[in-house]
Amino acid sequence: MRVLKYAILGLLYRQEYSGYDITSQFKQEIGQFWSAKHSQIYPELRKLVDEGLVEFRTQIQGEKLEKKMYTITEQGRQELLAWAAQPESLPETEKDEFMLKMYFIHTLSPEQARALFEDQLQQRRAKLAYLQQRYESLMPVFAKEENGEKHTQATHGQTASDTAPLAFHNPNLGHYLVLTKAMAREQSYVDWLERHMKLFV
Amino acid sequence: MRVLKYAILGLLYRQEYSGYDITSQFKQEIGQFWSAKHSQIYPELRKLVDEGLVEFRTQIQGEKLEKKMYTITEQGRQELLAWAAQPESLPETEKDEFMLKMYFIHTLSPEQARALFEDQLQQRRAKLAYLQQRYESLMPVFAKEENGEKHTQATHGQTASDTAPLAFHNPNLGHYLVLTKAMAREQSYVDWLERHMKLFV
DNA sequence: CTTCACATGTAACTAGTTACATGATTTA
């Protein structure tokens, strides 16, 4: 599958990055849906160079710190586009250790189950709040527009930030999509947890 | 982490299973949140036997087909309970190749993006419909109640799934939780896709 | 008699994590 290969090519499509920069990118919004550690990224970059999909130039930072700035080649661009346009079938499994524990809820006391549930709810709420904050700071215009329109539907888990204010040709569209999708995912998780909390009270 | 270890112990907590049975279980509902191939399961079972967490007896099926039926040991039960009661922190990344492609949407034409989006929507809708169908066949009474229909006990039989799922002591609770959570996940995905489809029309 | 499901394993490989290892630059 080599998804990391395409993740790196996709990042390099718009600008050159060092291995460290790529590692940093995976700590930003796209890290909600794909990421890798530097120990996986450096060997992959080496491989992509060997395959002729990326190139690098060495740049000096300060006195003597060398960093390698990678750029995508024409061949790399072609392979990226072929992958990106290809629909894939859904994974049968989307792993979630918490839900695995819930499947085995009969191994727990009601108190233990409730503690797990509340812990998960607290964590998911915190993550949702963090994402909403990112959204407001990165896309303040759209966030404001939505707040002015007042179409919040809390009972269905649709926050104001879930509607689409962007046009197709907007360089932030990808960013906007992953942020709203991550928020929708967390909102759905929070809603489900809240709906079932009564089981333990 | 060894999550597969606990997944297997959790399955064996209620009844004995062969390696083949465990493989089959991962193709059922719990497979929405955890799974493994038989080539990973057989070595793991071997390891669990070596560690004294499970035991097996050999059973003959028909004339000479041998199968190993595994049971959990007291030590296995203890390790399972310790894992199950332990809250874990959220994974920073929940991998989703489709969303990675959406982050790189600027590499696609509007037509290509729309095709991907529609393909994903169709697949997610189909999965949601499948899960709803499973839910209705496995938990018919509760499904009807949610649809706003009346439930009179006299008109229904006495199957295990016929009793109200929303009580802590119900042997189907785990099953109910994973099904409703999987449906919520797919519904949220479908909603998000529908809300953003207008970007491509 | 053929196909599908049952049943168990290993080999080779790919993907991903944790730990080891080193050094430069910036900021408090």
Added chain:
DNA sequence: TAAATCATGTAACTAGTTACATGTGAAG
């Protein structure tokens, strides 16, 4: 001047997938 961040790599290990390999049993 100490700590955090920038910067790059390798080693050892764990997790997971695909392919190889074999055979039984049931049902049509």
